[in-house]
Amino acid sequence: MMRTAADVSFTLTRKNVKNINLRVTERGVFVSAGRHVPLAAVDGFVAQKADWIQKALQRIAARKKNINAEAAPPACQCEAIFAPFVAQVWELFHDRMEQKPKIKVKHIKSAWGICHFKDGYITLAARLANMPPAAIEYVVLHEFVHFFEPNHGAGFHKMMAQFMPDYQARRKLLK
Ligand SMILES: [Zn+2]
Numbered sequence: 001m002m003r004t005a006a007d008v009s010f011t012l013t014r015k016n017v018k019n020i021n022l023r024v025t026e027r028g029v030f031v032s033a034g035r036h037v038p039l040a041a042v043d044g045f046v047a048q049k050a051d052w053i054q055k056a057l058q059r060i061a062a063r064k065k066n067i068n069a070e071a072a073p074p075a076c077q078c079e080a081i082f083a084p085f086v087a088q089v090w091e092l093f094h095d096r097m098e099q100k101p102k103i104k105v106k107h108i109k110s111a112w113g114i115c116h117f118k119d120g121y122i123t124l125a126a127r128l129a130n131m132p133p134a135a136i137e138y139v140v141l142h143e144f145v146h147f148f149e150p151n152h153g154a155g156f157h158k159m160m161a162q163f164m165p166d167y168q169a170r171r172k173l174l175k
Contacts (some may be wrong), residue, residue: 006047020045024056078105078129085140092163093144112174113139115146138170
């Protein structure tokens with residue numbers, strides 16, 4: 001049962017417990033109470049702890065945010081992380097490109113990767129190192145394809161699909 005007391009919404013379950021128990025998790029506030037504890041007492045208990053609960057919820061939200069924004073490893077480590085993916089994609093391209101593009105790692109937020117097709121290098125965002133391997137492969141391939149298809153037109157998508165049939169699904173991993 002979902003209830004609200006003192007602006008705190010919580011899920012109440014009745015259990016064979018003597019008193020009232022409270023748990024604050026990522027999924028919300030959970031209260032268990034003995035079958036004979038009146039609702040007014042449950043609500044009073046939650047209201048009394050409302051400040052503590054709000055703080056606990058804020059802490060959980062902040063922790064979650066931090067996991068996403070966690071500082072990416074320093075650039076040298078990122079390069080080591082990206083190297084096998086770049087080597088893998090290069091295998092697909094080496095016979096159609098004159099030179100292996102240089103890879104630069106930068107702390108950029110506006111994009112996961114940038115292809116400098118005129119200058120022959122690719123910039124990868126350091127934070128990409130925190131993403132799943134399937135997503136890293138997608139970005140590296142995406143930037144390589146830009147050497148042939150600078151825009152995201154039909155030709156670009158055709159080439160992506162040719163090398164990575166599930167590229168659309170992988171792209172969603174970055175959202
Ligand atoms: Zn692009």
